[in-house]
Amino acid sequence: MATATKTARERVMALFARERQTPVPVFSGMGNVTVYGLEDAGIGFAQVHGDAEAMARAAASSYERFGYEAVVVPFDLGVEAEAMGRTLNTYASSDGILYPTVQNKLPATADNFQVPADLELRGRIPLVAQAIRLVKERLGEQVAVGSYVLGPFTLAGQVLELDQLLKLAGKDQTQMHVILERAGEVAAREAEAYRAAGADFVTVREMGAASDILSPRMFRNLIQPHLKEVFAQVGGPTVLHICGSTQNIVEMMADCGATAVSVDQKNDLAASRATLGPEKLLFGNLDPYKVLVQGTPEQVREAVRNCVAAGADAVWPGCDIWPTVPAENMQAMMDASREQA
Amino acid sequence: MADRFQELLEELRQGVTEYDEERVKVAAQAVLDEGFDAYDAVMNGLAAGMEEVGRLFGANEYFVPEVLMCADALYGGLEILRPHIEVDPSRQVKGAVVIGTVEGDVHDIGKNLVKLMFEIAGFTVHDLGRDVPLEKFVEEVLSTDSDFLCMSAMMTTTMGGMKQVIDQVRQKNPNVKIMVGGAPLTGDLAQRWGADGYGKDAPNALQEALRMVGSLREMHQEAAKGG
Ligand code: B12
Numbered sequence: 223m224a225t226a227t228k229t230a231r232e233r234v235m236a237l238f239a240r241e242r243q244t245p246v247p248v249f250s251g252m253g254n255v256t257v258y259g260l261e262d263a264g265i266g267f268a269q270v271h272g273d274a275e276a277m278a279r280a281a282a283s284s285y286e287r288f289g290y291e292a293v294v295v296p297f298d299l300g301v302e303a304e305a306m307g308r309t310l311n312t313y314a315s316s317d318g319i320l321y322p323t324v325q326n327k328l329p330a331t332a333d334n335f336q337v338p339a340d341l342e343l344r345g346r347i348p349l350v351a352q353a354i355r356l357v358k359e360r361l362g363e364q365v366a367v368g369s370y371v372l373g374p375f376t377l378a379g380q381v382l383e384l385d386q387l388l389k390l391a392g393k394d395q396t397q398m399h400v401i402l403e404r405a406g407e408v409a410a411r412e413a414e415a416y417r418a419a420g421a422d423f424v425t426v427r428e429m430g431a432a433s434d435i436l437s438p439r440m441f442r443n444l445i446q447p448h449l450k451e452v453f454a455q456v457g458g459p460t461v462l463h464i465c466g467s468t469q470n471i472v473e474m475m476a477d478c479g480a481t482a483v484s485v486d487q488k489n490d491l492a493a494s495r496a497t498l499g500p501e502k503l504l505f506g507n508l509d510p511y512k513v514l515v516q517g518t519p520e521q522v523r524e525a526v527r528n529c530v531a532a533g534a535d536a537v538w539p540g541c542d543i544w545p546t547v548p549a550e551n552m553q554a555m556m557d558a559s560r561e562q563a
Numbered sequence: 564m565a566d567r568f569q570e571l572l573e574e575l576r577q578g579v580t581e582y583d584e585e586r587v588k589v590a591a592q593a594v595l596d597e598g599f600d601a602y603d604a605v606m607n608g609l610a611a612g613m614e615e616v617g618r619l620f621g622a623n624e625y626f627v628p629e630v631l632m633c634a635d636a637l638y639g640g641l642e643i644l645r646p647h648i649e650v651d652p653s654r655q656v657k658g659a660v661v662i663g664t665v666e667g668d669v670h671d672i673g674k675n676l677v678k679l680m681f682e683i684a685g686f687t688v689h690d691l692g693r694d695v696p697l698e699k700f701v702e703e704v705l706s707t708d709s710d711f712l713c714m715s716a717m718m719t720t721t722m723g724g725m726k727q728v729i730d731q732v733r734q735k736n737p738n739v740k741i742m743v744g745g746a747p748l749t750g751d752l753a754q755r756w757g758a759d760g761y762g763k764d765a766p767n768a769l770q771e772a773l774r775m776v777g778s779l780r781e782m783h784q785e786a787a788k789g790g
Binding site: 311313316318319320321323324384385388389391392393433434435436437440511515544546 | 582623625626627628629631632635666667668669671672675693694718719720721747
């Protein structure tokens, strides 16, 4: 069997080069740390965000334990905000899984969003780059190493007050474009820093621009031009991921210049495949909570089969893998794709 | 005379739905200058406009930025009209609400829309913001003696905090009406946790609350009678 001899990295990189793989690869470009990974790294969730070594080990675990076909760091969405001078609450005193949150957002004006000259050296960008290097050193031959950055709008919403930013989007497009252009610069430079550290692919997450929030028209006028700019500046394989409602924007997503597009469970994948045609790389759209965490292994298998049948070129969960996912469901997810092939 | 008032009401409504703050302000000022009733203008002009906005949002014609801009237009008019509303017992404020997104959760777009609906309907709203420590909900409900507690969560992991708050609030003041919402919640779950209400979207949340106001009134009356 030819597939058995290919490494996970070879399969994923071949896919990005538009060679469809059998079995369909199962990986993602979003966080995929599990409680088992945290155990392997001997660290709590609140602490893992600030420790490159632990981050690298915890991330590698999903590959080592289950054969997940990518290792991705970091796990939170606060890296950019921190590099821009905001502070994060990591809930250090909580032993449950609480994702970090940005504490002190600024009023939404262009003046409040300035790109630091030494961006790549600020906050945890060097730490994430270091974690990428560590994974790359240890597993770089076997498995694809990924990282992610926020899309311009979502990124701006982590630095500036989001409700004000949303109003600005409707009221003052000129100022909004200035902010988004700067946010796009942050995203592109950060992505390049991760690539320089060895990331094989970078995902751009623009969840704030889903059609639960912004109209498709606003997506076209305000969001798409800046996503295009970002993808024009980032080399190597890239993925644009948006979770939430994406049916009406999936075509525009596919036209942003990313190597592949990824959507979540709210999207009717078969319909999107029909819209995009057979060529475009389309990833998705396993429900990360209702199926992966709460489902039975059999339900997970069925969901994976449905993704593949709907035309997914890779099975991706709709968002970060939720850390408390049962081990047997992780296993079922990996097995299902192989069984089907 | 009546025609002129109808015209102004229409201005207020359209100013809100078309998020034209200036237009709303001008119409609101005209209501006062020409001696019409401020309360009537708020309810049948501003609030009626916002009701239409809720409908447009539900129908995916308006999205979050539009709704927030409409709200700004509404507030512009409210600021002008509010000081002139005569306090009449039959038009009494409907009650006080404590609202917030639970600890560990920053998703507050939906919560802000729900808050807006309550404000417009005339409730006094105490907004605790996002990522609110669970004890804070309990403290605030008690210290403000609010009639309603509204909690929002968008993550399956954070929504569990709601149950704890419900249990604690119930122990201390069983009369508070508790509503929960957010994408991962269901009416079923809300009921199992002992909440009084659930709303799948913002207009729906308000309807639920208004339904409960009725029973709240009865409760207060009972309490007064019972002494
Ligand atoms: C925008 C968004 C973000 C923004 C939030 C910005 C903000 N300030 O709100 C940002 C980028 C910051 C973000 C961060 C994260 N997110 Co997020 N996000 C979303 C997204 C795309 C949209 C949510 C939204 O605003 N919808 C629009 C509003 C209008 O709808 P709504 O919130 O449902 O509100 C309505 C009703 O629910 C109801 N309602 C709401 N509250 C209440 C309360 C009461 C009392 C009542 C009656 C009714 C009611 O009325 C509202 C109005 O009609 C969703 C996906 C989705 N489509 O749901 C993911 C999603 C919620 N996020 C998710 C995740 C995992 C995260 C992160 C953990 C990612 C990470 N790795 O860090 C972080 C969490 C950080 C944290 N600690 O909170 C997951 C949650 C999974 C789960 N089931 O637990 C989702 C579902 C994505 C997915 N596909 O899996 N996110």
